[in-house]
Amino acid sequence: MSKKLFQIGAIASVMLTAGWVWADSAAGDEPIQPIAPYKLTQPAKAELGKKLWFDPRLSRSGFISCNSCHNLSMGGSDNLKTSIGHNWQKGPINSPTVLNSSLNLAQFWDGRAKNLQEQAGGPIANPGEMASTHTLAVDVLQSIPQYRQEFARVYGSDKIDINRITDAIAVFEETLVTPNSRFDKWLKGDKKVLTAQELAGYQLFKNSGCVACHNGPAVGGASFQKMGLVTPYKTDNPAIGRAAVTGKDADRFNFKVPTLRNVELTYPYFHDGAAATLSEAVDTMGKLQLGKQFTRSENANIVAFLKTLTGDQPKIDMPILPPSADNTPRPHPFD
Amino acid sequence: MSKKLFQIGAIASVMLTAGWVWADSAAGDEPIQPIAPYKLTQPAKAELGKKLWFDPRLSRSGFISCNSCHNLSMGGSDNLKTSIGHNWQKGPINSPTVLNSSLNLAQFWDGRAKNLQEQAGGPIANPGEMASTHTLAVDVLQSIPQYRQEFARVYGSDKIDINRITDAIAVFEETLVTPNSRFDKWLKGDKKVLTAQELAGYQLFKNSGCVACHNGPAVGGASFQKMGLVTPYKTDNPAIGRAAVTGKDADRFNFKVPTLRNVELTYPYFHDGAAATLSEAVDTMGKLQLGKQFTRSENANIVAFLKTLTGDQPKIDMPILPPSADNTPRPHPFD
Incomplete structure (x- = not known):
């Protein structure tokens, strides 16, 4: 129990350090930053x-x-x-x-x-x-x-x-970055691009503490955090997370915080893929990481906000692969 | 045996009907026609x-x-x-x-x-x-x-x-057609686009009778023919070809003649994929369909010709697929 409290405390101090303003914040002060388009140099x-x-x-x-x-x-x-x-x-x-x-x-x-x-x-x-x-x-x-x-x-x-x-x-x-999401446009000053529901979802996302882990340009990806911080996560997936790398018991069930960019497209969710929908993922995260039960409309608002994080998908011209030569080792699908 | 002779006879008559000239033919008389680019109407x-x-x-x-x-x-x-x-x-x-x-x-x-x-x-x-x-x-x-x-x-x-x-x-x-192969350019009058070896290969391809089946714009695809016409084809693949559709014993091992367009890219060859290389495929076809043993240099010439059939590959911008909804039936990969 003391460990959990410590971890919650750690999040709170991160929040303070980042100096977030919880309402009417100017875009520059937001805990999420726009993604820069990729500049192709090679x-x-x-x-x-x-x-x-x-x-x-x-x-x-x-x-x-x-x-x-x-x-x-x-x-x-x-x-x-x-x-x-x-x-x-x-x-x-x-x-x-x-x-x-x-x-x-x-x-x-x-x-x-x-x-x-x-x-x-x-x-x-x-x-x-x-x-x-x-x-x-x-x-x-x-x-x-x-x-x-x-x-x-x-x-x-x-x-x-x-x-x-x-x-x-x-x-x-x-090269596979996804700029120009509607949320990024909002961050950059286009205040009309988000609906009232999406904005309400974002405020709730900030005020509830989701941004403690899901922040920065990728809205995640910047830290390892414990899956099941307030309430243990139940899964039959045997992955133990960061502990497999560090060998430290304290790192058990610490996983890299996934990016929420394009999260509308990247279902199912969590390291075990157990959450089929965004709504389920938000509900579980609220309970397990924040000790919060979001109401149905709060959940819907956060989901609406998350869908604004879908950016321009990379334009991919399918490559034409060079054919194998006579001496190329052949594939072995069945042996 | 009489059946085989009949089939060879049939091929010969096809050749005569088409009125091919075996050397120095004008492009218009060739048994292979250029592929037209696709006109997108829908x-x-x-x-x-x-x-x-x-x-x-x-x-x-x-x-x-x-x-x-x-x-x-x-x-x-x-x-x-x-x-x-x-x-x-x-x-x-x-x-x-x-x-x-x-x-x-x-x-x-x-x-x-x-x-x-x-x-x-x-x-x-x-x-x-x-x-x-x-x-x-x-x-x-x-x-x-x-x-x-x-x-x-x-x-x-x-x-x-x-x-x-x-x-x-x-x-x-x-939409997936492949115009503008080097061979098509030659057919359309650019007589310098093929090397002497490629041209020699084409002459041999015509003179040996390959064009009896591999003709038209697709260099195949226009008829069903027996795999193992002169000499039976040995395979442990159980497919019986056209007979599975018609129920006729005469159609056993009749398969659709594959297109040779882009054949450089579509290895391995034959309905059972048994020929790993073009060289092997040409050798087997010569023996089994034509009763011919191509020399090493003849084989190389035909292979060189076949590689001129690679056309412009379709330019494909990968589509972005619409995401599943909450009620979309989920995939079942493992059950």
């Missing part, structure tokens, strides 16, 4: 990364690409409770959106990858996901003349290794 | 069809879309011997390319669907593929307000049924 590398992002030959089966579980048609997620991996294995955790993931303090729910490049190597070699190996992925790409040319153009030599592969993927992922 | 319907094409909610799992097995980044195919279906089931047959499929005389390898619309309903409800039902697919889409609006815009009312779903998908698929 177009050739991003284009190569896009090809790799969509290339299922990075998986053992030749069927699963990065986009399979972080689908850019569906908010950068797969809209499944937990993902489907090689041989239809049931994934252990909900697939987080790739959109705005460059704004996260670390990658994966438990933050075990310090950045996007480190993250990108994980699923390729994870036997439950793409089930390839870094060696095989390199061999596949190295055998394809067009890829060798493209790596040479981007990196100055046609050597392909896992560092270059994941670097290119990460640079592509950095 | 943009709203094609756009709706594109959304449905990419929407994995048409599958029971929420994971498999049309594009999973007819990937527009990979020549409209999945580059697997046979496809992966719901619950990682091994598909019975190689996934044919969707590119230029509107030019086929019928759909599926055995032609059991008379057109693209009829085809589109198949995989959705096939327990080994997308494993949904037409009723469930309709219920899912009907529950999503943005889809209802879009159907209303396109069809004049927001009623969603399987006919409208497959009609929109078919109209999208009709």
